[in-house]
Amino acid sequence: MDRRQFLTSSAALAAIGTTATIAPSCIGASSGRRTDIGKTGILVVGGGPAGVCAAIAAARMGAEVILVEEGGCLGGMATRGLVAPFMTCFDAAGETQIIRGIFGEIVDRMVALGGAIHPKDVRAGSPFSAWITAGHDHLTPFDAEILKYVLDCMTAEVGVKILFHANFVAPLMKGRKINGATLLTRSGLCDVRASVVVDATGDGLVAAAAGAPLFKGNEDSGKMQPATLFCHICNVDYKAICADVEAHLHEFRKVNGVSYRALHWRVAEAEAAGEWDIARKSVNIYRGVREDEWAVNSTRISGIDALSSESLTSAEIEGRRQVQELMNFFHKYVPGCKDAILKSSASTIGIRESQHIIGEYLLPADDLINCQVPEDTVFLASNSVDVHGGGGTANSTRYTTINGNWYGVPYRSFVPLEVENLLVAGRCLSATSDAAGAIRVMPPAMAGGQAAGVAAALACAGEVTPRSIDPQEIRKVLMNQGAFLG
Numbered sequence: 314m315d316r317r318q319f320l321t322s323s324a325a326l327a328a329i330g331t332t333a334t335i336a337p338s339c340i341g342a343s344s345g346r347r348t349d350i351g352k353t354g355i356l357v358v359g360g361g362p363a364g365v366c367a368a369i370a371a372a373r374m375g376a377e378v379i380l381v382e383e384g385g386c387l388g389g390m391a392t393r394g395l396v397a398p399f400m401t402c403f404d405a406a407g408e409t410q411i412i413r414g415i416f417g418e419i420v421d422r423m424v425a426l427g428g429a430i431h432p433k434d435v436r437a438g439s440p441f442s443a444w445i446t447a448g449h450d451h452l453t454p455f456d457a458e459i460l461k462y463v464l465d466c467m468t469a470e471v472g473v474k475i476l477f478h479a480n481f482v483a484p485l486m487k488g489r490k491i492n493g494a495t496l497l498t499r500s501g502l503c504d505v506r507a508s509v510v511v512d513a514t515g516d517g518l519v520a521a522a523a524g525a526p527l528f529k530g531n532e533d534s535g536k537m538q539p540a541t542l543f544c545h546i547c548n549v550d551y552k553a554i555c556a557d558v559e560a561h562l563h564e565f566r567k568v569n570g571v572s573y574r575a576l577h578w579r580v581a582e583a584e585a586a587g588e589w590d591i592a593r594k595s596v597n598i599y600r601g602v603r604e605d606e607w608a609v610n611s612t613r614i615s616g617i618d619a620l621s622s623e624s625l626t627s628a629e630i631e632g633r634r635q636v637q638e639l640m641n642f643f644h645k646y647v648p649g650c651k652d653a654i655l656k657s658s659a660s661t662i663g664i665r666e667s668q669h670i671i672g673e674y675l676l677p678a679d680d681l682i683n684c685q686v687p688e689d690t691v692f693l694a695s696n697s698v699d700v701h702g703g704g705g706t707a708n709s710t711r712y713t714t715i716n717g718n719w720y721g722v723p724y725r726s727f728v729p730l731e732v733e734n735l736l737v738a739g740r741c742l743s744a745t746s747d748a749a750g751a752i753r754v755m756p757p758a759m760a761g762g763q764a765a766g767v768a769a770a771l772a773c774a775g776e777v778t779p780r781s782i783d784p785q786e787i788r789k790v791l792m793n794q795g796a797f798l799g
């Protein structure tokens with residue numbers, strides 16, 4: 314079949330303001346037969362923060378890109394998971410924005426649409442940072458609906474072809490080379506062939522199925538961080554909640570000597586009344602773009618395996634139960650929240666950790682804490698090691714400002730061992746559990762996605778495997794695309 318029949322013209326769709334898509338009628342597998350929907354340069358699996366930036370970066374270099382996503386919008390945890398705000402994109406001194414590039418453009422566009430507050434204007438210890446000081450300077454509050462729209466626009470503008478409601482099922486392999494994937498779409502199974510595949514599923518699903526080595530959870534214990542179902546509330550009396558927190562600032566729990574979590578004085582009251590059984594002692598609420606809207610990061614579901622549908626099902630249901638418990642808590646115990654309304658709970662449970670792919674370099678937390686910047690660094694970050702629920706060897710939070718203001722993440726961590734033509738980006742790249750606890754947050758995921766997209770495009774153009782790409786070439790292109798590498 315002619316590929317042209319299958320791929321809708323991105324230019325035409327962009328002209329009418331719609332994201333380029335693969336025409337669903339052309340997949341035509343309702344008969345149960347497996348359909349081949351053709352070949353692309355780069356196949357990105359997963360449309361979360363990492364996958365979107367990979368797709369945009371590669372398409373900007375002229376590569377033909379198909380992005381497949383199991384949901385119905387781009388953004389992953391930032392949209393379907395309602396995770397907010399973006400953690401810091403600044404250096405540890407709070408002076409320089411070090412994650413720029415496509416992440417920076419996304420933020421600027423959202424700010425222009427009234428859907429975000431620029432991180433330069435957001436300081437630690439404020440309602441925007443849940444009053445947390447350490448590691449919480451220059452966050453980016455944003456509106457998930459505006460983000461969905463901005464990502465649709467940005468992918469359409471560069472001709473990324475998107476297929477929503479399509480699940481990665483299996484890799485197409487020739488020996489150790491991946492050359493595409495089988496997808497389960499609403500019309501049946503179909504194959505997409507590609508020169509380079511980027512695994513941005515968060516869970517390393519493509520790399521694992523292709524035979525890359527991996528480990529689950531913490532590399533020593535196998536324990537995974539707890540999951541959280543986010544919710545957003547509105548109709549909060551901003552002045553009243555701020556007054557309560559400010560009156561109790563001296564009571565903040567401390568971690569490593571710095572103020573850490575809020576509202577534990579209210580949790581203690583609820584607990585004493587037998588109205589609290591969530592396995593945490595404080596509540597994390599971040600003010601959103603509007604002062605009456607807050608993102609709540611406070612349910613806790615432990616022992617969840619993101620690779621098991623049964624486990625995810627029980628997590629979703631328990632998450633929603635805890636959201637109701639939180640609403641009762643807000644109404645009864647938190648000043649300013651008497652009339653709070655549950656705006657929405659996330660449509661998918663938030664998974665902090667599942668499996669980690671082992672690549673050319675397994676990034677250890679010590680590299681981050683010691684602010685190492687290797688020669689093949691493809692993005693800089695300053696985020697803290699943040700391992701929830703005692704899942705990691707860090708067993709809490711550590712701050713990465715010891716020997717400098719940032720650390721570098723090397724290209725080698727994007728290149729899985731034992732599989733060719735594949736890159737991993739985002740939450741599942743090659744890092745220990747503790748190191749992943751720092752770079753799993755969204756600005757680094759986006760910066761890493763951009764780097765993976767550039768590397769994939771270079772490999773595709775040169776008809777070579779990503780393993781053989783010179784990282785200095787990647788760095789050059791990244792800087793031309795607005796990234797900051799020190």
Ligand SMILES: Cc1cc2nc3c(=O)[nH]c(=O)nc-3n(C[C@H](O)[C@H](O)[C@H](O)COP(=O)(O)OP(=O)(O)OC[C@H]3O[C@@H](n4cnc5c(N)ncnc54)[C@H](O)[C@@H]3O)c2cc1C
Binds near residue numbers: 358382740
């Ligand atoms: C509870 C929680 C709180 C967090 N808090 C913050 C925070 O405050 N600030 C911050 O910056 N970060 C935070 N994070 C981290 C951050 O949200 C994620 O680590 C980040 O989104 C990772 O990006 P990603 O693109 O790798 O993965 P994801 O965002 O998970 O995106 C992966 C995408 O792949 C798709 N996908 C998966 N499998 C398939 C398949 N088989 N076929 C097709 N598509 C597939 C998914 O639908 C999804 O869209 C938090 C995470 C969690 C879970």
